Amino acid sequence: MSLATVTKGARHCRHCGREVGETLHTRSSYRVDYYAMHTGDVEPITILRPDDPEPLTVWRLLHVTEVLTCVDCYRLPHVQREREALFRPEAVTPDEAAQSGGTS
Ligand SMILES: [Zn+2]
Numbered sequence: 001m002s003l004a005t006v007t008k009g010a011r012h013c014r015h016c017g018r019e020v021g022e023t024l025h026t027r028s029s030y031r032v033d034y035y036a037m038h039t040g041d042v043e044p045i046t047i048l049r050p051d052d053p054e055p056l057t058v059w060r061l062l063h064v065t066e067v068l069t070c071v072d073c074y075r076l077p078h079v080q081r082e083r084e085a086l087f088r089p090e091a092v093t094p095d096e097a098a099q100s101g102g103t104s
Contacts, residue, residue, distance in 0.1 A: 013070035015079050020070050035074055037067045039086045 010019050013034060020034035042059040049056065067086055073079045 011068055013073055014067050015069060015073040015076075015082070018070055018072075020068055032071060034068050034070045037069070037083060037087060038064060039067060040064045 011034070012019050023033065024031045041062040043062055044057050045060050047056045047058060065086075067083065069079060069083060
């Protein structure tokens with residue numbers, strides 16, 4: 001076990017909590033132990049452009065979050081959904097869907 005203890009800050013799977021290791025490379029292949037995703041809190045901002053009458057709404061990243069998923073959890077459907085929700089929060093926010101149905 002001593003070979004694996006040379007770690008600079010242990011990293012853990014967000015979903016099951018187990019410690020994950022770096023990708024191991026051999027001469028002919030490699031073994032991935034986890035997947036990392038960068039996401040975070042976003043807020044919509046509206047940009048007005050002089051040459052376009054339609055305002056443009058974009059998502060600004062407020063806080064960066066790194067989500068680590070071990071290879072075991074990565075296969076699970078509910079983990080896939082959670083990652084998708086974290087990656088694209090604007091696509092699954094119920095409030096957002098309710099607001100878009102308004103009339104003017
Ligand atoms: Zn896991």
